Amino acid sequence: MTSDLAGAVRSQYARGELDTFFVDEAEDVLTWDNADIWLSPTSSSWRALARKLQEAHIRASEAIQKRFSGEVVETPQTASSTPHESSGGPLLSELFESRREEAKRTQEWSPKLIDDYQTWTDLFIELRGYRPVLD
Incomplete structure (x- = not known):
């Protein structure tokens, strides 16, 4: 079969x-x-x-x-279940939150721009997950 x-x-x-x-x-x-x-x-x-x-x-x-049929076949190595070492840094979500608060405080960004950046950041996190920014 x-x-x-x-x-x-x-x-x-x-x-x-x-x-x-x-x-x-x-x-x-x-x-x-x-x-x-x-x-x-x-x-x-x-x-x-x-x-x-x-x-x-x-x-x-x-x-x-x-x-x-009795032949010797190498067993493939399995991927390590331990997570790889992160290159570190804060999470993207934390960095964006900090930057957004600063931009609100200084009125550097318009409310529309803040909303646009939030949308793009949320989409990126949805696709790539919560991970340190340097990853």
Whole structure:
């Protein structure tokens, strides 16, 4: 069964076809906490991501088949579950809050500009998450 599925995926891959399964998988991968990637719905990178998932499926299927036939197959290293060291600095949200308060106090920014900056900062944080500004 594994080889049948791998054969179908390999055939689609060779013809440059994308099964909806891999497009759905690409969408799922982008929701993972550690993915740190956002793609516009119109991005041409969706196809590239789905193709990479096809490639990974083909490689994994080949490794499974080799194991089933008694060949030694290296087990891939898993990604470290410990978060990487942050380069530090305050959170972007904290920096913006401080700057916004200063701009309000000094009347350096108009209320509309403050609102625009808040919208863009919120959007950026929504897409990239709360992280130190130097990251």
